[in-house]
Structure formats: structure tokens, C-alpha cells
């Protein structure tokens with residue numbers, strides 16, 4: 489049994505029949521949840537310990553970059569597929585599933601998109617992009633973060649949707665356009681809307697949950713194709729998880745016949761205590777609370793962390809520590825040794 493067969497089944501593509509692999513059933517009788525990680529392709533191919541960790545632990549990979557507009561579209565007429573092609577070749581060689589991240593986002597955009605001057609032009613560019621990218625990987629990448637982070641940081645009734653080149657020209661209709669176009673190009677694709685900051689016990693998170701549910705209800709009412717919600721899970725380590733709020737949120741999503749994925753789990757630790765044992769314990773507990781709160785409403789169909797080792801993580805770009813100690817947001821430390829967070833994930837996935 490190749491890992492890919494198992495994962496394809498679990499991720500819900502119609503491409504291959506689901507076949508239960510040996511060892512995929514825990515004692516509870518439930519199947520294990522596929523685990524995966526966001527990958528930086530160059531260091532992963534260059535560093536043997538990075539590569540080994542991915543092969544030892546992952547059933548799913550996603551490019552940390554590579555499929556973003558800034559990487560794919562240096563100018564209006566070019567598509568540069570080098571990074572995703574290499575990650576996909578690696579994934580296929582080793583029987584791993586690869587997810588696609590992402591088709592419509594506000595960030596990581598090349599400067600030229602600012603020259604888009606009308607709704608018609610925006611529609612043409614977004615459709616052309618999705619047709620080209622999803623079309624190229626049809627049958628090979630079958631789960632897409634079609635829309636990434638659509639909800640405003642502080643959503644209001646008047647402005648629930650985040651500003652982006654797409655929102656500016658098309659309003660929130662860009663979301664429907666992106667989903668319908670992806671479904672048209674690849675009817676077997678698993679279509680995901682992916683977003684973050686739903687899990688804190690704050691007014692901000694409550695407002696974001698409400699705005700997100702309003703958006704999803706509207707899409708569902710309009711029969712827009714959508715299969716799963718990606719809960720990123722960039723957890724703020726110093727803030728406890730709003731477990732009941734998160735469970736209720738996931739239950740509401742599940743009641744709309746949507747699957748759940750954890751897509752970008754990591755724990756931002758810049759405000760946590762320095763000593764590693766103490767810090768790792770808090771990090772693991774936050775992740776456990778997050779996963780348990782989701783699982784109490786709906787078992788996610790995949791759990792991915794945003795990176796696998798503390799050696800390669802985006803966290804210090806924005807959240808470096810004042811004491812100068814390295815961040816430890818991921819399941820393996822900088823020498824690829826498993827930390828308590830990995831145990832939490834493995835226990836949850838096998839539960």
C-alpha cells in the first residue's frame with residue numbers, strides 16, 4: 489500500500505478508490521488522520537535530515553511558497569512552475585499527496601497586479617490564472633486552498649471581507665468566481681477556503697467567526713462548490729484556546745456539510761517563557777486544546793503544520809523573541825528531534 493493511496497482516499501478526491509492501509513485503524517475503529525507539513529523545496533532537497541523528516545512523518549505536503557502569485561507570476565504573461573513542479577515530483581516519487589496553496593489571496597502578489605484597472609480585467613486575470621494553474625496540475629493536485637484569508641482582520645457588518653486586488657474590483661463575488669472556476673477546470677478537486685484567528689477568546693475572534701459563517705452560509709445558499717474549511721491554526725501561544733467557541737464554530741460549519749482540515753498549525757511563541765521544557769509544554773498544550781476543540785465537533789480530514797522543523801519557519805520573520813532565543817513553533821526542533829507537539833499531533837491523528 490502506497491501512502492498516497494491512503495491519503496487520496498482521506499482527502500476525498502475521486503481519483504482513486506479509498507483502500508484502508510494496514511495500521512490505519514486505531515483501536516477505536518476510526519481511521520488515522522493524514523499528517524503533513526508545508527515545505528521549502530530548496531532546503532528540503534538539499535538537507536538530508538530535512539528530507540528524511542518529511543519522509544518519516546508526512547503523508548501530505550504543501551509548498552510554503554511556490555504556488556503563490558508572487559512566485560508563479562513575475563509578469564502578466566508568464567507562469568513559472570519551477571518550485572511546484574519540483575515539490576510535486578518529490579511527492580509523487582515518494583507516494584505523498586500534495587495540496588495546492590493558494591489561488592486567490594490578498595498577499596504575496598506581484599506588483600504588476602496593481603495595474604489591473606477594472607472588474608472585467610480582474611475577472612479575466614483571476615480566471616486565466618486558475619485555468620492555467622489548476623489545469624496544469626489536474627489529476628495530480630486534487631486539494632486546493634482556492635481562497636485564502638478572505639475575512640477582514642477586524643470584520644464589521646459593512647466590511648466583512650479583507651481588502652485585496654480581487655475584493656477591490658469584484659467585491660466578495662471574487663470568492664464565488666474562484667470556487668466556480670476551480671470546480672469547472674477540475675471537477676474532482678477538493679475546494680477549500682482557508683483562514684485563521686478563529687480560536688482566541690476575544691471579541692476579534694468572535695467577530696471573525698461570525699463574518700466567516702455569514703460568508704459560508706451565503707455561498708452554500710447560492711450552491712457554490714465548496715468542500716472543506718481550512719483552519720490554519722497559527723496559534724498565539726500566550727492566549728488560551730476558546731474551546732467552546734471553537735467547537736461551536738466547527739459544529740456550525742459541519743452542519744453545512746463541510747469537511748474540516750487543519751492546514752497551517754504552528755504555535756507563535758515570542759511571548760512564552762524562555763526555558764525550553766516549559767515553553768514546549770505550553771506549545772503542546774495549546775495545540776492539544778485546539779485540536780481537541782475541533783475534534784469535539786468534527787474530526788479533521790488532515791492535519792498539516794506550517795513547516796516541520798524549527799530550523800525552517802516563518803515565525804521569526806514577524807515574531808522573533810526579545811530574549812534572542814530561537815522560536816520553537818513546530819513539531820521537530822532545529823535538529824529534527826521530535827518535541828511534545830509532535831506527540832500531541834500523532835496521538836490526535838491516531839485517536
Ligand code: G3I
Pocket residue numbers: 552553556595596636720752801802
Ligand atoms: O525567496 C526570497 C529570498 O530569495 C530572499 O533572500 C529572502 C530575503 O527576505 O526572501 C525570500 O522570500 C521570502 C519567502 O517567504 C520565502 O521564504 C519572502 O521575503 C517572505 O515574504 C515570504 O514569506 C512567506 C509569507 O507567507 C508570504 O508569502 C512565508 O515564508 C510563509 O510562511 C507565509 O505563509 C503564510 C501562508 O501562505 C498563509 N497563512 C499565513 C502564513 C504565515 O504567514
